[in-house]
Amino acid sequence: xxxxxxxxxxxxxxxxxxxxxxxxxxxxxxxxxxxxxxxxxxxxxxxxxxxxxxxxxxxxxxxxxxxxxxxxxxxxxxxxxxxxxxxxxxxxxxxxxxxxxxxxxxxxxxxxxxxxxxxxxxxxxxxxxxxxxxxxxxxxxxxxxxxxxxxxxxxxxxxxxxxxxxxxxxxxxxxxxxxxxxxxxxxxxxxxxxxxxxxxxxxxxxxxxxxxxxxxxxxxxxxxxxxxxxxxxxxxxxxxxxxxxxxxxxxxxxxxxxxxxxxxxxxxxxxxxxxxxxxxxxxxxxxxxxxxxxxxxxxxxxxxxxxxxxxxxxxxxxxxxxxxxxxxxxxxxxxxxxxxxxxxxxxxxxxxxxxxxxxxxxxxxxxxxxxxxxxxxxxxxxxxxxxxxxxxxxxxxxxxxxxxxxxxxxxxxxx
Amino acid sequence: xxxxxxxxxxxxxxxxxxxxxxxxxxxxxxxxxxxxxxxxxxxxxxxxxxxxxxxxxxxxxxxxxxxxxxxxxxxxxxxxxxxxxxxxxxxxxxxxxxxxxxxxxxxxxxxxxxxxxxxxxxxxxxxxxxxxxxxxxxxxxxxxxxxxxxxxxxxxxxxxxxxxxxxxxxxxxxxxxxxxxxxxxxxxxxxxxxxxxxxxxxxxxxxxxxxxxxxxxxxxxxxxxxxxxxxxxxxxxxxxxxxxxxxxxxxxxxxxxxxxxxxxxxxxxxxxxxxxxxxxxxxxxxxxxxxxxxxxxxxxxxxxxxxxxxxxxxxxxxxxxxxxxxxxxxxxxxxxxxxxxxxxxxxxxxxxxxxxxxxxxxxxxxxxxxxxxxxxxxxxxxxxxxxxxxxxxxxxxxxxxxxxxxxxxxxxxxx
Numbered sequence: 001x002x003x004x005x006x007x008x009x010x011x012x013x014x015x016x017x018x019x020x021x022x023x024x025x026x027x028x029x030x031x032x033x034x035x036x037x038x039x040x041x042x043x044x045x046x047x048x049x050x051x052x053x054x055x056x057x058x059x060x061x062x063x064x065x066x067x068x069x070x071x072x073x074x075x076x077x078x079x080x081x082x083x084x085x086x087x088x089x090x091x092x093x094x095x096x097x098x099x100x101x102x103x104x105x106x107x108x109x110x111x112x113x114x115x116x117x118x119x120x121x122x123x124x125x126x127x128x129x130x131x132x133x134x135x136x137x138x139x140x141x142x143x144x145x146x147x148x149x150x151x152x153x154x155x156x157x158x159x160x161x162x163x164x165x166x167x168x169x170x171x172x173x174x175x176x177x178x179x180x181x182x183x184x185x186x187x188x189x190x191x192x193x194x195x196x197x198x199x200x201x202x203x204x205x206x207x208x209x210x211x212x213x214x215x216x217x218x219x220x221x222x223x224x225x226x227x228x229x230x231x232x233x234x235x236x237x238x239x240x241x242x243x244x245x246x247x248x249x250x251x252x253x254x255x256x257x258x259x260x261x262x263x264x265x266x267x268x269x270x271x272x273x274x275x276x277x278x279x280x281x282x283x284x285x286x287x288x289x290x291x292x293x294x295x296x297x298x299x300x301x302x303x304x305x306x307x308x309x310x311x312x313x314x315x316x317x318x319x320x321x322x323x324x325x326x327x328x329x330x331x332x333x334x335x336x337x338x339x340x341x342x343x344x345x346x347x348x349x350x351x352x353x354x355x356x357x358x359x360x361x362x363x364x365x366x367x368x369x370x371x372x373x374x375x376x377x378x379x380x381x382x383x384x385x386x387x388x389x390x391x392x393x394x395x396x397x398x399x400x401x402x403x404x405x406x407x408x409x410x411x412x413x414x415x
Numbered sequence: 416x417x418x419x420x421x422x423x424x425x426x427x428x429x430x431x432x433x434x435x436x437x438x439x440x441x442x443x444x445x446x447x448x449x450x451x452x453x454x455x456x457x458x459x460x461x462x463x464x465x466x467x468x469x470x471x472x473x474x475x476x477x478x479x480x481x482x483x484x485x486x487x488x489x490x491x492x493x494x495x496x497x498x499x500x501x502x503x504x505x506x507x508x509x510x511x512x513x514x515x516x517x518x519x520x521x522x523x524x525x526x527x528x529x530x531x532x533x534x535x536x537x538x539x540x541x542x543x544x545x546x547x548x549x550x551x552x553x554x555x556x557x558x559x560x561x562x563x564x565x566x567x568x569x570x571x572x573x574x575x576x577x578x579x580x581x582x583x584x585x586x587x588x589x590x591x592x593x594x595x596x597x598x599x600x601x602x603x604x605x606x607x608x609x610x611x612x613x614x615x616x617x618x619x620x621x622x623x624x625x626x627x628x629x630x631x632x633x634x635x636x637x638x639x640x641x642x643x644x645x646x647x648x649x650x651x652x653x654x655x656x657x658x659x660x661x662x663x664x665x666x667x668x669x670x671x672x673x674x675x676x677x678x679x680x681x682x683x684x685x686x687x688x689x690x691x692x693x694x695x696x697x698x699x700x701x702x703x704x705x706x707x708x709x710x711x712x713x714x715x716x717x718x719x720x721x722x723x724x725x726x727x728x729x730x731x732x733x734x735x736x737x738x739x740x741x742x743x744x745x746x747x748x749x750x751x752x753x754x755x756x757x758x759x760x761x762x763x764x765x766x767x768x769x770x771x772x773x774x775x776x777x778x779x780x781x782x783x784x785x786x787x788x789x790x791x792x793x794x795x796x797x798x799x800x801x802x803x804x805x806x807x808x809x810x811x812x813x814x815x816x817x818x819x820x821x822x823x824x825x826x827x828x829x830x
Contacts, residue, residue, distance in 0.1 A: 016747070020770045099792065105781060107791060112773070114803050193627070197803050212608070213631055218804045239826040246828035332431070354821050355435045358527070366520055366824030375829075376522060376820075377514065388529050388612050388817035389633045390805040402803035405791075406769050409781030411654040413661035414790075 003179040004188040008143060008195040011116045014173035015141035019113045021169060023090035029170035030086035030133055034079040036164035037129065037157075041075045047156035048125065055149055067124050068150060078126045081380075085133040088379045091398040092139045106408045111401045113139030115197035118178075118189050119382075120145045120211060122203040125153040132161055132175045134382050138400035143196060145178040145189055190215040197402075202383050205310065220390060222383030225255030225338035226310050227368040230327040230353070232344035233264040237271050239365060240343040241278050246367040247341065249282040253312050255384060256339050256371045260307060260317040262327045265291075268320045275318075284314045291320035307334040324349055328356045338386050339363060339371040360386055360393040418594040419603040423558060423610040426531045429588035430556035434528045438505035440584035445501035445548055449494040451579035452544065452572075456490045462571035463540065470564055482539050483565060493541045496795075500548040503794045506813040507554045521823045526816045528554030530612035533593075533604050534797075535560045535626065537618035540568040547576055547590045549797050553815035558611060560593040560604060605630040612817075617798050620725065635805060637798030640670030640753035641725050642783040645742040645768065647759035648679040652686050654780060655758040656693050661782040662756065664697040668727050670799060671754050671786045675722060675732040677742045680706075683735045690733075699729045706735035722749040739764055743771045753801050754778060754786040775801055775808040 001009075018026075037044065048070040055065050070078075091111050098108040117140045119131045128146055135142035146154045158177040165172040178185045190199065193216045201211040205224045212219055229247050231240040247258035263271055272295045279286055280298060287306040288299040299318075306317040307330070321327045324342075331340050341363035342353040354362045361371040371394060373381025378396030385391045391399040416424075433441075452459065463485040470480050485493075506526050513523040532555045534546045543561055550557035561569045573592040580587040593600045605614065608631045616626040620639045627634055644662050646655045662673035678686055687710045694701055695713060702721040703714040714733075721732040722745070736742045739757075746755050756778035757768040769777045776786040786809060788796025793811030800806045806814040 016771075016773075019773065101790065101792060105785060105790075109808075115773070216628055218633070218802065220804070236826070242826060242828055250829055350823070356431075358431075358434065358530070359819070361820040361822065364821070364823040366822055366827040367829055369829040370520060370822060370824075370827065371820070375516065375520075377516060387633065389635070392818050393524075393820045403807050404774065405776040405786070405808045406779070407776065407781055407785060408765070408779040409785075411651070411657060412781040412785065413657055414665055414782055414784040 002188060004185050004192075005195070007176045007179060008116070008189075008192050010173040011141040011143050011176045012195050014171040015113070015115045017171045018136070018141060018174050019115070019139050021139065022093070025169035026090065026137055026139070027086040029165055029168040030082050030136060032164045032168050033129075033133070033161050034082040034086070036160050037075055037079040037082070040160050041072050044075055044153070044156050044160065045070055045072065048153040050152040051150050060149070068153075070125060070153060074126070078129045081126070081130055082133045085137050085380055088137065088397060090137065091401050094398075096403055103412060104409065105412055108406050109403050110406060111398065112404045114400060114402050116141045116143060116195060117400065118143040118145065118192070118196045118199040118217065120186060120189070120199065120201045120203070120207065122147045122207065125150045125157060127202070128154045128157045129161070130380075131382060132158075134380055134397060134400060136170060136174060138397045140400060141174040141176070143176050143178055143189060145186060148181040151181055187214070190217060193217050200383060220383075220385050220395070221387040222385055222395070223255045224310055224336045224386055225257070225384070226259045226308065226334065226336040227256060227338050228260045228262060228331050228335055228340040229258045229368065230262045230321075230324075230331070230340065230342045231264065231267070231271060232324060232342055232346060232349050233266040234346040234349060235267065235271070235343040236345055237267070237274065240271065241274060243341065243343055243365070243367050244275060245278055245282050247369055248279065248284055248316050249314060250367075250369060252314050254369075255310075256368050257312070258316065258341075258368050259309060259311055260319070260334070262319055262321050262330060264324070264327070265320050265322050272320070279316065282314070284316055287315060287317045289319040292318045310336070324352060325356075328353065331357055331359070335359065336386055338384065339368040341366065341368050360384065417603060419600050420607075420610070422591045422594060423531070423604075423607050425588040426556040426558050426591045427610050429586035430528070430530045432586045433551070433556060433589050434530070434554050436554065436584065437508070441505065441552055441554070442501040444580055444583040444585035445497050445551060447579045447583050448544075448548070448576050449497040449501075451575050452490055452494040452497070455575050456487050459490055459568070459571050459575065460485055460487065463568040465567040466565050475564070483568075485540060485568060489541070493544045496541070496545055497548045500552050500795055503552065503812060505552065506816050509813075511818055518827060519824065520827050523821050524818050525821060526813065527819045529815060529817050531556045531558060531610060532815065533558040533560065533607070533611045533614040533632065535601060535604070535614065535616045535618070535622065537562050537622065540565045540572060542617070543569045543572045544576070545795075546797060547573075549795055549812060549815060551585060551589060553812045555815060556589040556591070558591050558593055558604060560601060563596045566596055602629070605632060608632050615798060635798075635800050635810070636802040637800055637810070638670045639725055639751045639801055640672070640799070641674045641723065641749065641751040642671060642753050643746050643750060643755040644673045644676045644783065645736075645739075645746070645755065645757045646676065646678045646682070646686060647739060647757055647761060647764050648681040649761040649764060650679075650682065650686070650758040651760055652682070652689065655686065656689060658756065658758055658780070658782050659690060660693055660697050662784055663694065663699055663731050664729065665782075665784060667729050669784075670725075671783050672727070673731065673756075673783050674724060674726050675734070675749070677734055677736050677745055679739070679742070680735050680737050687735070694731065697729070699731055702730060702732045704734040707733045725751070739767060740771075743768065746772055746774070750774065751801055753799065754783040756781065756783050775799065
């Protein structure tokens with residue numbers, strides 16, 4: 001049995017013990033993890049220093065190194081996030097539907113954990129703890145496969161969590177690091193049907209596509225966002241400018257940032273010069289179609305690829321469209337079905353746009369940046385699903401559960 | 416472009432027009448289909464006669480030929496089922512959740528169609544129409560890939576549906592038959608990511624496994640049922656006998672029929688002889704472990720494979736277990752997580768069994784045969800999901816939908 005299979009089997013065994021636990025023991029376990037993280041800060045920071053040193057040797061940018069770095073304050077913050085998860089309601093056991101059937105059978109649909117959740121991620125080491133906390137709270141065991149650049153940090157973080165769990169009613173095996181640094185372990189994880197119930201890749205489009213292509217474990221796609229802001233003929237133009245700048249520049253590296261703006265031809269002459277000036281002022285490079293480029297020599301001519309791009313930087317694609325329906329067609333063609341916004345004072349336009357745009361979220365007169373579990377009031381978020389099955393949009397704790405039907409009779413048989 | 420891709424693209428184009436339609440036009444289209452099926456009965460029966468003749472030449476059993484055969488009464492019944500789907504409520508547009516966020520953003524989560532649903536099935540030609548009706552009602556286009564033995568029937572049924580739709584507001588392209596009889600078209604369907612939103616295989620374990628292995632389109636597994644009846648030490652034994660016989664023999668060919676029974680050792684001496692007599696009387700062959708076999712020479716010694724088997728026939732596996740937890744372990748190991756029942760008068764035993772058995776449905780003092788969309792009051796059923804993502808258990812119309820978040824502000828930006 002490979003090292004991976006041992007770890008996956010341990011997670012599955014732990015999942016069976018964890019699933020029926022009520023909220024009390026799960027919350028106590030999460031608080032024990034938070035305490036242990038703080039108590040063992042020195043050990044965590046020391047392991048992290050190894051990762052940082054290796055990254056520096058490898059010539060990693062200072063910005064990336066800063067994302068990787070842990071210090072006492074950051075460990076304290078990670079522990080605080082675990083305590084916040086403990087404070088959230090438990091989704092498990094919720095009666096989703098229920099009725100007494102005409103024959104007297106009592107029928108209930110209960111929320112239950114998924115089982116074992118695999119998470120493949122490229123993010124900062126805090127994701128290791130965040131993801132584990134969300135999975136444990138929702139009654140799931142978790143197999144964590146983080147970035148190889150954070151392997152020393154993740155190894156210690158998982159060890160601290162496991163040792164904290166060993167003192168609680170939650171089995172220590174419920175949190176597992178996928179062993180090894182090679183792609184082989186990722187491949188094993190993707191083929192672990194029967195051991196792993198769902199795989200959540202968190203990262204760029206190439207990671208997500210490779211998981212979707214290769215996995216036999218059911219996948220929830222997350223996080224690729226080619227979000228659009230469409231400025232309608234009837235837009236309040238000051239509002240449109242404010243939303244456009246916010247959606248693009250407030251935090252360009254996240255999936256709900258805007259990557260393209262579309263302007264109705266009727267207001268292009270008035271709006272586009274203002275938009276180009278405001279974007280330039282915010283440090284944004286505009287990659288425009290010929291109609292946009294005609295307004296300023298600063299505009300970089302857009303290629304087809306620009307309209308598909310998830311820049312995650314201070315770049316934005318732009319085009320003039322002849323109608324709302326043309327904007328919708330553009331979004332359907334180039335978008336990633338994450339979040340698309342319309343700015344309009346027209347009720348019929350808002351109604352048509354929200355009906356025809358087939359994305360996880362559609363915003364009316366609001367920035368795309370609000371598509372977020374925290375903003376939606378979920379309290380925590382494991383990622384933003386851009387697929388249609390199971391869960392679409394921000395995923396909180398209930399999205400980490402399945403359901404089970406229970407029916408009770410007094411000797412009921414079918415006739 | 417292959418014939419398959421043309422058809423899939425046509426379905427996708429139709430799905431975009433169909434998705435925003437409200438209930439009225441969809442119900443009118445379903446009634447037009449029902450009327451057309453009845454009006455064109457002669458044409459349908461003639462095509463079906465070709466399939467029947469071919470099946471007979473190929474030496475197909477009369478029982479199978481009867482499943483394949485259509486006559487005027489059966490066509491009338493198929494049309495009636497379409498009218499029943501028209502009478503069901505429309506899941507699309509339901510507001511699943513909604514709130515006004517602290518910042519004043521108005522947030523709603525709406526039910527929307529999935530898009531294009533692919534269905535691969537081995538069943539009778541009525542499935543062609545049933546599945547199409549459920550998909551249309553829930554706003555989805557459908558790609559149908561039925562059994563090659565029903566190809567002539569399915570071709571005419573789809574043509575009749577398309578020609579009926581052509582006179583309605585629902586685009587005719589929303590119902591498509593996957594062209595050709597070879598496995599190539601199934602392979603194309605399984606790789607049609609981006610054109611097909613979900614694939615639902617309906618059939619035996621080998622079909623479902625091959626789809627799960629090969630598909631890059633998200634799959635909903637349905638219908639494999641290795642269901643258990645566990646007779647607890649505290650069971651009402653008359654009730655247990657009645658439920659056991661019902662679960663096994665009332666309709667052995669369906670996925671919610673029982674395939675194994677487990678008996679607590681404490682009551683084995685009293686219960687097993689009664690059970691063996693009753694099963695023999697119902698024409699059932701028992702494949703038992705040594706403890707069961709000791710009670711009667713009629714018992715066929717069970718192999719490991721018997722406990723995994725989905726017989727779908729008048730056969731049942733049987734074993735004696737030392738405890739409820741041993742029964743649970745057996746079910747976890749050999750079961751398909753479809754439906755498992757406990758017969759007990761003990762409340763703690765019922766509570767423990769329902770908590771620990773991780774199946775789509777758990778029955779207490781009731782036959783496994785009740786796990787069914789019709790019995791649950793769904794009005795219709797596309798299949799029974801045995802997976803944990805998206806939908807688990809009987810799938811009705813809401814299970815053929817996704818959701819979309821819509822948020823409306825008055826210039827909201829994130830700060």
